[in-house]
Amino acid sequence: MRITVIGCGYVGLVTGTCLAEVGHQVVCTDNDAERIATLKAGVVPIYEPHLDALLTSNLQAKRLSFAGDAADAVQSGEAIFICVGTPPKENGEADLSAIDNVARLIATEAHSSKLVIEKSTVPAQTGQQLKRVLSVYRRDPSVEFRVASNPEFLREGTAVEDFLHPDRIVLGVEDKDSEKQLREIYRPILEAPRGKTKIHCPVHLGGCPPAKSPELVVTTINSAELIKHASNSFLALKISYANMIADLCEKVGADIKEVVRAMGLDPRIGPQFLNAGLGFGGFCLPKDVQAFVRLAERSGVNFGMLKEAEAVNKRRVDLFIEKVRQALWVIKDKRVGILGLAFKANTDDIRFAPSLGVIERLLAEGAQICAYDQEAMDKTSAIFPQVEFCREPDHVARDADALLILTEWPEFRQLDWKRVYDAMSRPLIVDGRNLLDPATMTELGFEYHGFGRPLEKPQPQLVPSVMVGRSSSAVQQPRLAT
Ligand code: UGA
Numbered sequence: 001m002r003i004t005v006i007g008c009g010y011v012g013l014v015t016g017t018c019l020a021e022v023g024h025q026v027v028c029t030d031n032d033a034e035r036i037a038t039l040k041a042g043v044v045p046i047y048e049p050h051l052d053a054l055l056t057s058n059l060q061a062k063r064l065s066f067a068g069d070a071a072d073a074v075q076s077g078e079a080i081f082i083c084v085g086t087p088p089k090e091n092g093e094a095d096l097s098a099i100d101n102v103a104r105l106i107a108t109e110a111h112s113s114k115l116v117i118e119k120s121t122v123p124a125q126t127g128q129q130l131k132r133v134l135s136v137y138r139r140d141p142s143v144e145f146r147v148a149s150n151p152e153f154l155r156e157g158t159a160v161e162d163f164l165h166p167d168r169i170v171l172g173v174e175d176k177d178s179e180k181q182l183r184e185i186y187r188p189i190l191e192a193p194r195g196k197t198k199i200h201c202p203v204h205l206g207g208c209p210p211a212k213s214p215e216l217v218v219t220t221i222n223s224a225e226l227i228k229h230a231s232n233s234f235l236a237l238k239i240s241y242a243n244m245i246a247d248l249c250e251k252v253g254a255d256i257k258e259v260v261r262a263m264g265l266d267p268r269i270g271p272q273f274l275n276a277g278l279g280f281g282g283f284c285l286p287k288d289v290q291a292f293v294r295l296a297e298r299s300g301v302n303f304g305m306l307k308e309a310e311a312v313n314k315r316r317v318d319l320f321i322e323k324v325r326q327a328l329w330v331i332k333d334k335r336v337g338i339l340g341l342a343f344k345a346n347t348d349d350i351r352f353a354p355s356l357g358v359i360e361r362l363l364a365e366g367a368q369i370c371a372y373d374q375e376a377m378d379k380t381s382a383i384f385p386q387v388e389f390c391r392e393p394d395h396v397a398r399d400a401d402a403l404l405i406l407t408e409w410p411e412f413r414q415l416d417w418k419r420v421y422d423a424m425s426r427p428l429i430v431d432g433r434n435l436l437d438p439a440t441m442t443e444l445g446f447e448y449h450g451f452g453r454p455l456e457k458p459q460p461q462l463v464p465s466v467m468v469g470r471s472s473s474a475v476q477q478p479r480l481a482t
Pocket of ligand 1 (some may be wrong): 113121152153154155156232235239243271273274275276277278279280281282283322343344345
């Protein structure tokens with residue numbers, strides 16, 4: 001099918017590239033001319049595993065192209081996916097002006113009938129507005145527009161896998177023709193969820209293809225829109241719930257890892273999204289929770305529980321800084337090493353990342369910061385030029401008074417922690433993602449603080465027979481948490 005994708009951000013690029021990969025003829029466009037020029041040259045402006053390779057091969061196969069002229073792009077597609085941003089306004093509502101602009105563009109430039117599909121995350125009832133704008137601004141009265149909602153459930157870092165091996169595909173439609181056309185678009189994925197591509201997801205990210213075919217859920221447009229906001233908000237609730245349990249664990253001497261592991265074994269609860277720590281960031285969960293709360297308010301529903309989840313999340317950085325302060329006593333003039341800047345592992349995205357709040361607070365209190373992240377240092381240095389950045393993760397430890405873990409990059413577990421220990425002025429770790437095992441770090445001689453982890457683990461067999469001062473060569477490689 002001839003498909004147009006409007007918006008070349010994370011969602012649009014992954015959608016366009018993956019639809020080309022499964023055999024469609026895709027044209028992507030964006031109002032950022034520089035971005036289009038970069039993409040035409042085969043350069044992906046974001047870090048997303050597998051995307052470069054897939055984009056290059058589909059450009060070469062001429063199934064995928066990028067158009068600077070949005071009108072041309074609109075005219076070429078039978079189906080048009082709207083993948084533009086819906087950032088938060090100051091009051092938390094979703095800013096739908098980009099959707100409105102695109103709708104007017106399609107209405108005025110289309111010379112043939114189109115299926116217009118909302119892929120961007122939008123509040124319920126946006127589809128109705130979209131239909132109205134398309135009909136009001138329609139220039140050619142013979143052109144018909146059908147509207148559908150097809151929310152994305154792509155996680156940054158595993159977005160390509162999520163697109164090609166989804167657990168569900170939601171089609172919000174109003175008529176049989178739209179449903180038929182969308183089923184046709186997704187047929188390669190529905191019929192061959194595995195084997196169509198050679199991409200294998202990284203197991204440690206938990207993003208493996210499901211054993212069964214994806215579930216196709218056909219709903220109304222309003223339901224499809226709500227499904228997306230309700231899903232992201234539920235994930236946010238789950239994280240904030242785990243964070244509150246972690247706070248309670250600290251008070252009663254329980255271990256959050258033990259608690260959520262046992263909770264997650266109940267299939268009604270499930271093990272994912274119960275990792276306590278600095279809380280949720282990124283461009284989706286924080287803004288979608290806010291937008292959902294505002295939508296509820298406008299609809300006369302007080303979604304207090306979601307407001308609390310948001311408030312709990314906002315307090316995580318304060319709590320973290322408090323842990324640092326309690327350990328260091330005075331933050332001013334302390335050298336602080338930071339591991340991890342991205343809002344989560346496997347991305348270079350720092351939008352609404354907890355690291356930004358942590359760095360801002362530490363700088364305001366006069367700390368000197370040295371930071372490392374596999375992918376996100378360039379973006380962070382543009383915001384905080386006064387921060388020093390290191391080429392290697394263990395370099396942040398040099399003469400540091402504290403080492404802070406802010407992103408759950410699994411590679412940080414594999415560091416030579418004995419070397420880190422030797423390099424630090426004061427062997428203090430404040431682990432904002434509960435990435436390391438407290439017992440192991442304590443055995444190595446570190447002062448370790450996480451979220452909801454007991455400080456001591458009285459297990460005599462874990463205490464090494466020789467455990468002397470900081471420079472001891474008898475210190476063994478740690479057994480790190482998984
Ligand atoms: C989220 C959803 O997970 C996707 O399903 C959705 O499609 C996407 O938003 C979107 O709306 O486009 P993403 O923003 O990539 O995906 O990030 P998540 O994997 O959801 O993580 C969000 C934040 O929660 C991260 O900062 C992560 O560190 C944090 N988190 C996650 C925790 O603090 N604890 C956990 O147990 C899990």
